[in-house]
Amino acid sequence: NAGVMQNPRHLVRRRGQEARLRCSPVKGHSHVYWYRQLPEEGLKFMVYLQKENIIDESGMPKERFSAEFPKEGPSILRIQQVVRGDSAAYFCASSPPTTGANVLTFGAGSRLTVL
Amino acid sequence: GENVEQHPSTLSVQEGDSAVIKCTYSDSASNYFPWYKQELGKRPQLIIDIRSNVGEKKDQRIAVTLNKTAKHFSLHITETQPEDSAVYFCAASIKAAGNKLTFGGGTRVLVKP
Numbered sequence: 001n002a003g004v005m006q007n008p009r010h011l012v013r014r015r016g017q018e019a020r021l022r023c024s025p026v027k028g029h030s031h032v033y034w035y036r037q038l039p040e041e042g043l044k045f046m047v048y049l050q051k052e053n054i055i056d057e058s059g060m061p062k063e064r065f066s067a068e069f070p071k072e073g074p075s076i077l078r079i080q081q082v083v084r085g086d087s088a089a090y091f092c093a094s095s096p097p098t099t100g101a102n103v104l105t106f107g108a109g110s111r112l113t114v115l
Numbered sequence: 116g117e118n119v120e121q122h123p124s125t126l127s128v129q130e131g132d133s134a135v136i137k138c139t140y141s142d143s144a145s146n147y148f149p150w151y152k153q154e155l156g157k158r159p160q161l162i163i164d165i166r167s168n169v170g171e172k173k174d175q176r177i178a179v180t181l182n183k184t185a186k187h188f189s190l191h192i193t194e195t196q197p198e199d200s201a202v203y204f205c206a207a208s209i210k211a212a213g214n215k216l217t218f219g220g221g222t223r224v225l226v227k228p
Contacts (some may be wrong), residue, residue, distance in 0.1 A: 031214060042204060043159065043218040056215060058116065091158065095214040102214045103149065106158045 002027070004094050004107035005074075012113045019079040019086070021110040025094030032075040033104060034067060037089045046090075049075060082114045117142040119207050121219025129227055134192040136222045138205035141186070145207040148181060148188045149216065153202045162203075163190070195226045 005024040013019050025032050034046040036059075045059040049069040060067065064082075069075040079086055089111045093104040118141040128134050140148075149164035165172045165179045165188065172179050176195075181188040192199055202223050206216040 033215060035218075042220045045215060045217060048213055048215050055213060093216075103161055103164065104214055104216055106151075106160070108158045 004092055004105050006090075006092050006107035006110050008110060009108060010111050010113070012115060013082050014115050015083055016081050019082050019112055021077040021079075021090050021092075021112070022074040023077070023092030023094075023107060024074040025092075026105055028096065029094035029105075030097045031095045032069050033093045033095075034075075034077050035091045035093065037091060037109075039088070043091065046077070079112070082112070084114050087112055087114045117145060117207055117209060117217040119205060119217050119219040121205050121222060123222060124220065125223045125225070127225045127227060128195050130195060130197060132195055134190075134195055134199070134224055134226075136190045136203055136205065136224075137187060138189070138207075138219050139185075139187040140207040140217075142207070142209055143183075143186065144209045145186075146210050147208045147214075148179070149206050149208075150177075150179060150190050151204045151206065151218075153204065153221075155201075159204060192224075195224075197226050197228050200224055200226045 032049045035043040037043050047060050047067045048056040064080045066078045089109045091109045092107045095102045095104050121138045146167040151159035152162045153159045163177050163179050165181050176193045178191045202221045204221045205219040208216045
Protein backbone atom coordinates (compact mmCIF):
# COMPACT_ATOMS: atom_id res chain seq x y z
CA ASN A 1 0.00 0.00 0.00
CA ALA A 2 1.77 3.10 -1.26
CA GLY A 3 -0.33 5.55 0.74
CA VAL A 4 -1.40 8.89 -0.67
CA MET A 5 0.93 9.95 -3.46
CA GLN A 6 1.28 13.58 -4.42
CA ASN A 7 3.29 15.08 -7.23
CA PRO A 8 5.12 17.16 -7.86
CA ARG A 9 6.63 17.52 -4.40
CA HIS A 10 7.99 20.94 -5.30
CA LEU A 11 6.76 23.26 -8.01
CA VAL A 12 8.06 26.70 -8.95
CA ARG A 13 5.94 28.96 -11.09
CA ARG A 14 6.14 32.58 -12.19
CA ARG A 15 3.22 34.89 -11.64
CA GLY A 16 0.51 34.32 -14.22
CA GLN A 17 1.43 30.70 -14.96
CA GLU A 18 -0.68 27.66 -14.16
CA ALA A 19 0.00 25.10 -11.47
CA ARG A 20 -1.34 21.54 -11.55
CA LEU A 21 -1.03 19.37 -8.48
CA ARG A 22 -1.85 15.68 -8.57
CA CYS A 23 -3.02 13.29 -5.88
CA SER A 24 -3.43 9.53 -6.04
CA PRO A 25 -5.37 8.31 -3.00
CA VAL A 26 -4.73 5.17 -0.99
CA LYS A 27 -5.84 2.16 -3.03
CA GLY A 28 -9.51 1.57 -2.33
CA HIS A 29 -10.17 5.08 -1.03
CA SER A 30 -12.76 7.01 -2.99
CA HIS A 31 -12.85 10.25 -0.98
CA VAL A 32 -10.22 12.93 -1.58
CA TYR A 33 -9.67 16.17 0.30
CA TRP A 34 -7.38 19.09 -0.48
CA TYR A 35 -5.96 21.34 2.22
CA ARG A 36 -3.72 24.40 1.96
CA GLN A 37 -1.09 25.29 4.52
CA LEU A 38 0.50 28.71 4.39
CA PRO A 39 3.94 29.04 6.03
CA GLU A 40 3.71 28.87 9.82
CA GLU A 41 -0.07 28.39 9.66
CA GLY A 42 -2.64 25.63 10.03
CA LEU A 43 -4.39 23.42 7.53
CA LYS A 44 -7.27 25.10 5.72
CA PHE A 45 -9.87 22.96 4.00
CA MET A 46 -10.31 23.64 0.31
CA VAL A 47 -12.38 20.93 -1.35
CA TYR A 48 -13.80 17.44 -0.84
CA LEU A 49 -14.35 15.18 -3.83
CA GLN A 50 -15.55 11.71 -4.63
CA LYS A 51 -15.09 10.08 -8.01
CA GLU A 52 -16.50 12.46 -10.65
CA ASN A 53 -18.23 14.57 -8.00
CA ILE A 54 -17.37 17.67 -6.01
CA ILE A 55 -19.05 17.19 -2.65
CA ASP A 56 -17.94 20.33 -0.80
CA GLU A 57 -15.93 23.19 -2.27
CA SER A 58 -16.69 25.71 0.45
CA GLY A 59 -12.99 26.38 1.06
CA MET A 60 -12.02 27.00 -2.54
CA PRO A 61 -11.29 30.56 -3.67
CA LYS A 62 -14.00 31.66 -6.08
CA GLU A 63 -11.61 32.38 -8.92
CA ARG A 64 -8.58 30.67 -10.46
CA PHE A 65 -8.87 27.47 -8.42
CA SER A 66 -10.53 24.26 -9.58
CA ALA A 67 -10.40 20.59 -8.63
CA GLU A 68 -11.43 17.34 -10.18
CA PHE A 69 -11.34 13.65 -9.39
CA PRO A 70 -12.05 11.77 -12.60
CA LYS A 71 -13.27 8.21 -12.90
CA GLU A 72 -9.78 7.16 -13.90
CA GLY A 73 -6.57 8.75 -12.73
CA PRO A 74 -5.54 11.07 -9.92
CA SER A 75 -7.32 14.00 -8.42
CA ILE A 76 -6.00 17.31 -9.75
CA LEU A 77 -5.95 20.71 -8.10
CA ARG A 78 -5.49 23.40 -10.71
CA ILE A 79 -4.49 26.98 -10.01
CA GLN A 80 -4.64 29.36 -12.93
CA GLN A 81 -2.74 32.66 -13.19
CA VAL A 82 -0.86 32.06 -9.97
CA VAL A 83 0.01 34.97 -7.66
CA ARG A 84 2.61 35.17 -4.90
CA GLY A 85 -0.08 34.61 -2.27
CA ASP A 86 -0.68 31.13 -3.69
CA SER A 87 2.73 30.03 -2.40
CA ALA A 88 1.94 27.33 0.12
CA ALA A 89 2.01 23.61 0.79
CA TYR A 90 -0.99 21.81 -0.66
CA PHE A 91 -1.86 18.57 1.08
CA CYS A 92 -4.14 15.90 -0.25
CA ALA A 93 -5.81 13.35 2.01
CA SER A 94 -7.98 10.35 1.32
CA SER A 95 -10.44 8.18 3.23
CA PRO A 96 -12.40 4.98 2.59
CA PRO A 97 -15.80 4.92 0.87
CA THR A 98 -17.90 4.80 4.03
CA THR A 99 -18.61 8.13 5.68
CA GLY A 100 -18.60 8.95 9.33
CA ALA A 101 -15.56 9.18 11.59
CA ASN A 102 -13.05 7.59 9.26
CA VAL A 103 -9.37 8.40 9.41
CA LEU A 104 -7.88 10.74 6.84
CA THR A 105 -4.49 9.73 5.49
CA PHE A 106 -2.37 12.61 4.23
CA GLY A 107 0.09 12.75 1.39
CA ALA A 108 3.51 14.35 1.70
CA GLY A 109 2.27 17.57 0.14
CA SER A 110 3.13 19.67 -2.87
CA ARG A 111 5.03 22.85 -2.13
CA LEU A 112 4.24 25.62 -4.57
CA THR A 113 6.52 28.62 -4.84
CA VAL A 114 5.41 31.54 -6.98
CA LEU A 115 8.17 33.88 -8.06
CA GLY B 116 -19.78 25.74 9.64
CA GLU B 117 -17.55 24.17 12.25
CA ASN B 118 -14.92 26.33 13.97
CA VAL B 119 -12.06 24.84 16.01
CA GLU B 120 -9.94 26.94 18.35
CA GLN B 121 -6.64 25.63 19.72
CA HIS B 122 -4.47 26.87 22.60
CA PRO B 123 -1.71 27.57 23.26
CA SER B 124 -0.09 28.42 19.94
CA THR B 125 3.36 27.63 21.34
CA LEU B 126 4.39 25.47 24.26
CA SER B 127 7.85 24.97 25.67
CA VAL B 128 8.41 22.21 28.22
CA GLN B 129 11.36 20.58 29.89
CA GLU B 130 12.10 17.01 28.91
CA GLY B 131 10.17 14.67 31.17
CA ASP B 132 7.43 17.17 31.97
CA SER B 133 3.87 16.94 30.67
CA ALA B 134 2.34 18.96 27.83
CA VAL B 135 -1.34 19.78 27.51
CA ILE B 136 -3.03 21.25 24.44
CA LYS B 137 -6.68 22.33 24.48
CA CYS B 138 -9.23 22.71 21.71
CA THR B 139 -12.81 23.88 21.55
CA TYR B 140 -15.29 23.29 18.75
CA SER B 141 -18.49 25.06 17.83
CA ASP B 142 -20.76 22.47 16.22
CA SER B 143 -22.40 20.09 18.68
CA ALA B 144 -22.94 17.63 15.79
CA SER B 145 -19.20 16.97 15.58
CA ASN B 146 -18.51 13.36 16.43
CA TYR B 147 -14.87 12.63 15.62
CA PHE B 148 -11.80 14.36 17.03
CA PRO B 149 -8.35 13.37 15.76
CA TRP B 150 -4.97 14.80 16.68
CA TYR B 151 -2.20 15.13 14.11
CA LYS B 152 1.51 15.66 14.59
CA GLN B 153 3.46 17.49 11.91
CA GLU B 154 7.23 17.62 11.93
CA LEU B 155 8.99 20.33 9.96
CA GLY B 156 8.50 19.85 6.24
CA LYS B 157 6.57 16.61 6.71
CA ARG B 158 3.00 15.45 6.31
CA PRO B 159 0.49 15.55 9.20
CA GLN B 160 0.34 12.16 10.86
CA LEU B 161 -2.47 10.88 13.04
CA ILE B 162 -1.29 10.18 16.58
CA ILE B 163 -4.58 9.57 18.39
CA ASP B 164 -8.29 10.10 17.88
CA ILE B 165 -11.47 9.96 19.93
CA ARG B 166 -15.09 9.54 18.99
CA SER B 167 -18.03 11.25 20.60
CA ASN B 168 -19.23 8.19 22.47
CA VAL B 169 -15.99 8.03 24.48
CA GLY B 170 -14.74 10.42 27.15
CA GLU B 171 -11.09 9.45 27.30
CA LYS B 172 -8.57 7.42 25.34
CA LYS B 173 -4.97 6.58 26.10
CA ASP B 174 -2.08 5.26 24.03
CA GLN B 175 1.18 4.92 25.95
CA ARG B 176 2.34 8.49 26.75
CA ILE B 177 -0.50 10.15 24.88
CA ALA B 178 -4.06 10.63 26.08
CA VAL B 179 -7.04 12.58 24.81
CA THR B 180 -10.10 13.68 26.76
CA LEU B 181 -13.42 14.88 25.40
CA ASN B 182 -16.08 16.94 27.14
CA LYS B 183 -19.10 17.00 24.83
CA THR B 184 -21.14 19.25 27.08
CA ALA B 185 -18.49 21.95 27.10
CA LYS B 186 -17.45 21.17 23.51
CA HIS B 187 -13.79 20.88 24.26
CA PHE B 188 -11.13 18.22 24.00
CA SER B 189 -7.52 18.04 25.10
CA LEU B 190 -4.29 16.25 24.27
CA HIS B 191 -1.99 15.19 27.10
CA ILE B 192 1.57 14.09 26.51
CA THR B 193 3.38 12.73 29.55
CA GLU B 194 7.12 12.22 30.08
CA THR B 195 7.91 14.38 27.06
CA GLN B 196 10.95 13.59 24.96
CA PRO B 197 12.87 15.74 22.44
CA GLU B 198 11.30 13.75 19.58
CA ASP B 199 7.89 15.03 20.70
CA SER B 200 8.93 18.47 19.42
CA ALA B 201 6.61 19.24 16.50
CA VAL B 202 3.43 21.10 15.61
CA TYR B 203 0.27 19.43 16.86
CA PHE B 204 -3.14 20.00 15.28
CA CYS B 205 -6.52 19.12 16.69
CA ALA B 206 -9.47 18.63 14.35
CA ALA B 207 -13.17 17.89 14.36
CA SER B 208 -15.54 16.38 11.85
CA ILE B 209 -19.26 15.97 11.46
CA LYS B 210 -20.66 12.70 10.18
CA ALA B 211 -23.07 14.51 7.88
CA ALA B 212 -20.13 16.30 6.22
CA GLY B 213 -18.40 13.09 5.21
CA ASN B 214 -14.95 12.85 6.70
CA LYS B 215 -14.07 16.50 6.16
CA LEU B 216 -11.88 17.72 9.00
CA THR B 217 -11.79 21.24 10.37
CA PHE B 218 -8.42 21.93 11.99
CA GLY B 219 -7.34 24.11 14.85
CA GLY B 220 -4.54 26.60 14.29
CA GLY B 221 -1.85 24.31 15.67
CA THR B 222 0.46 24.26 18.70
CA ARG B 223 4.20 24.36 18.27
CA VAL B 224 5.67 22.19 21.03
CA LEU B 225 9.33 22.45 21.94
CA VAL B 226 10.77 19.92 24.37
CA LYS B 227 13.99 21.17 25.86
CA PRO B 228 16.56 18.53 26.83
